[in-house]
Amino acid sequence: MIRIEALTHVYPGGRRQPPRTAVADLTLHIPEGRFTILSGPNGSGKSTLFRILCGLARPSRGRVLVAGRDLLADPAAARARMGVVFQSPAVDKHLSVQENLSIHAALYGLTGAAFRARLDEALGWTDLDGRLGDRVDTLSGGLARQVELAKCLLTRPRLLLLDEPTTGLDPASRRSFLSALTRLRRERGMTVLMTSHIFSEAEDVDSVAIMANGRLLAHDTPQALRARLNTDVLVIDSPEPDTLVERLRADLGVTAIRHGDELRVDEPPGHTDAVALLERVLKDYRPLVRGITVKQPALEDVFIHVTAEARAARSGATPQETAA
Structure with missing residues (x-):
């Protein structure tokens, strides 16, 4: 049509x-x-x-x-x-x-x-x-x-x-x-x-x-x-999202995509699943966490993922550096 x-x-x-x-x-x-x-x-x-x-x-x-x-x-x-x-x-x-x-x-x-x-x-x-x-x-x-x-x-x-x-x-x-x-x-x-x-x-x-x-x-x-994100998504609400992005990347090798005050992790490193990562974040970074949840990927998560990837491809940066 x-x-x-x-x-x-x-x-x-x-x-x-x-x-x-x-x-x-x-x-x-x-x-x-x-x-x-x-x-x-x-x-x-x-x-x-x-x-x-x-x-x-x-x-x-x-x-x-x-x-x-x-x-x-x-x-x-x-x-x-x-x-x-x-x-x-x-x-x-x-x-x-x-x-x-x-x-x-x-x-x-x-x-x-x-x-x-x-x-x-x-x-x-x-x-x-x-x-x-x-x-x-x-x-x-x-x-x-x-x-x-x-x-x-x-x-x-x-x-x-x-x-x-x-x-x-x-x-x-x-x-x-x-x-x-x-x-x-x-x-x-x-x-x-x-x-x-x-x-x-x-x-x-x-x-x-x-x-x-x-x-x-x-x-x-x-x-x-939704199948593009073949794992559960970890969503973190943080009072200091930029700080938490850097800590997760430096300490755990985790790529977190920022969207407002929320961070999304849809590709946990290695064999770590989203639930195990949630437990680790709460244990090591509790002061930087206002709320945290694990959920199945929705279209909003796909949208944030593909637009962050596109911005990263244009700028040569990583998705977490370009997401807003």
Whole structure:
């Protein structure tokens, strides 16, 4: 459904600012009917890639195909096959739910009986029954997001692009929204590409793509990504993380990746397992430990690991020296 080939986008520099490469030689293929989450740190290039896929920015070079249509050569045909939910609301909060949906449908030539049939179809999965006459600004954040998604579904898109759509939603609304996406993808055979910083949202999707500094670092199923860390992960919360990183490296030969005040060890040295290392850390470095746990690797751990490796490869340093 989406084929991105050697895509590069460079923002031109100015008098005081050099050119900046936001996307660098990125190749990514997403088959039809897949639910893929795109993740990465701030400044990774996700937003630029999303703008290119929506047709809002033209890349410096490369090729993008959407449902077999060249997005750059025939943008109207490619965009006709997609629906987009932006991070910022794209509904008029002063209008009712019905009015927002009617205006959007009219832009696509849907009126009368055709619109009513599509409306019933688009609202079938929502909790908006009985709320069509309500102004959008009277709805909860979760219901307002449902209006955004229902608006996109009126045109029966084959591809749905969503830019951090759960931002600001409470946990219950977030779960409901994601369940709806999964069900819609399964029932309608849609391809879904969604950006997200919340790794728990990616645990049950078909694939996860991780970007950093404009490059694709990994793209695989959640299970395959977690399998990259084939041991338990030791997570240490420390009041002096830099000091503890150096002590672990000098005394035990342990590579700890720093992430905020937390240290993660996913490759204990030699034949030491995570539990034995935990006991050693508590015995020898107790004043530098505020909290400590051993857990099975999650996608967040994979994300921290691969982004630290990428920074280390660029700088020539070790992962613990480059992780933040």
